[in-house]
Amino acid sequence: MAEQADFARRYGSWAVVAGASEGLGAAYADELAARGLNLVLIARRSEMLQALASDLSKKYVVETKTLALDLSSASAAEQIAEHTNDLEIGLLIYNAAFSAIGPFLDRPVEDHLKEIHTNAFTPLKLIHLFADRMIVRGCGGIVLMSSLSAFQGSAYISTYAATKAFNIVLAEGLWEEWRERGVDVLVCISSAVRTPNYVASEPEQTGGPGAVTMKPDQVVREALNALGKGPYVIPGRMNRVASFIMRHFLPRKVAVRFMGKVLRDMYVK
Numbered sequence: 256m257a258e259q260a261d262f263a264r265r266y267g268s269w270a271v272v273a274g275a276s277e278g279l280g281a282a283y284a285d286e287l288a289a290r291g292l293n294l295v296l297i298a299r300r301s302e303m304l305q306a307l308a309s310d311l312s313k314k315y316v317v318e319t320k321t322l323a324l325d326l327s328s329a330s331a332a333e334q335i336a337e338h339t340n341d342l343e344i345g346l347l348i349y350n351a352a353f354s355a356i357g358p359f360l361d362r363p364v365e366d367h368l369k370e371i372h373t374n375a376f377t378p379l380k381l382i383h384l385f386a387d388r389m390i391v392r393g394c395g396g397i398v399l400m401s402s403l404s405a406f407q408g409s410a411y412i413s414t415y416a417a418t419k420a421f422n423i424v425l426a427e428g429l430w431e432e433w434r435e436r437g438v439d440v441l442v443c444i445s446s447a448v449r450t451p452n453y454v455a456s457e458p459e460q461t462g463g464p465g466a467v468t469m470k471p472d473q474v475v476r477e478a479l480n481a482l483g484k485g486p487y488v489i490p491g492r493m494n495r496v497a498s499f500i501m502r503h504f505l506p507r508k509v510a511v512r513f514m515g516k517v518l519r520d521m522y523v524k
């Protein structure tokens with residue numbers, strides 16, 4: 256209980272969850288409401304956001320607001336700023352992502368640019384927007400979602416993995432810049448998670464090399480418990496071991512080829 260109060264004091268009174276309508280985003284919303292934070296829930300599907308907001312308001316004593324918009328649009332951050340101006344945002348969770356799976360040239364260049372917009376451009380703008388006020392207040396938190404695919408080039412999801420590498424390096428740098436100014440930055444580097452999005456991608460097998468597929472609530476709890484303790488977290492013990500081996504014992508070229516084979520088996524049918 257004391258821990259929950261401490262979390263709400265440090266990262267309240269409002270959290271923004273970008274990409275909140277289902278899967279990991281909805282799990283973040285549930286866990287944050289349980290920890291006493293009010294929520295701004297953002298995604299494209301308005302009815303799903305409203306259903307989640309009403310569910311959370313019944314389960315917990317929190318306020319919720321929903322905002323239906325496309326995070327890949329150039330003006331997404333400005334629209335969010337306009338709708339949250341009067342709120343004290345203590346925590347930003349950027350969960351939304353777009354992944355154009357398949358051979359690079361099979362996808363129009365617009366899909367690759369949409370990955371950059373959704374996964375890198377908008378989170379960067381939102382961090383700039385919210386961290387500014389957090390630094391002035393001397394407290395707050397930012398959580399970015401990344402993927403084990405970002406630790407090396409990952410064939411058939413090359414642009415996605417590159418945007419996720421951007422998130423890792425950005426979060427680590429900002430963690431160092433702001434850790435003594437009261438603002439905690441964390442990147443959650445996840446293995447496969449059974450979200451509707453992941454299941455819809457119809458992978459032939461689950462997980463990466465040695466990695467374990469997780470449930471959204473497990474990932475979210477590990478991420479929020481790690482906030483304030485370091486720049487990154489890899490949820491799941493087996494995933495930490497598999498990733499350590501990939502990064503420290505395999506030559507980079509071998510890791511890239513290994514990942515390429517796993518992804519080819521998963522997605523290139």
Ligand SMILES: NC(=O)c1ccc[n+]([C@@H]2O[C@H](COP(=O)([O-])OP(=O)(O)OC[C@H]3O[C@@H](n4cnc5c(N)ncnc54)[C@H](OP(=O)(O)O)[C@@H]3O)[C@@H](O)[C@H]2O)c1
Pocket residue numbers: 273274275276277278279280281297298299300301303324325326327349350351352353373400401402403419445446447448449450451452453
């Ligand atoms: N699932 C995995 O296996 C896995 C593995 C490693 C890392 N991750 C990372 O974890 C995060 C979430 O995972 P997920 O992809 O499985 O998704 P998810 O948590 O199931 O849902 C993605 C959420 O983002 C929203 N969203 C997506 N594009 C959006 C857009 N353009 N504008 C507004 N909202 C948008 C979706 O809602 P609407 O459709 O209603 O907009 C949905 O609420 C991502 O950052 C991903 O890179 C996932």
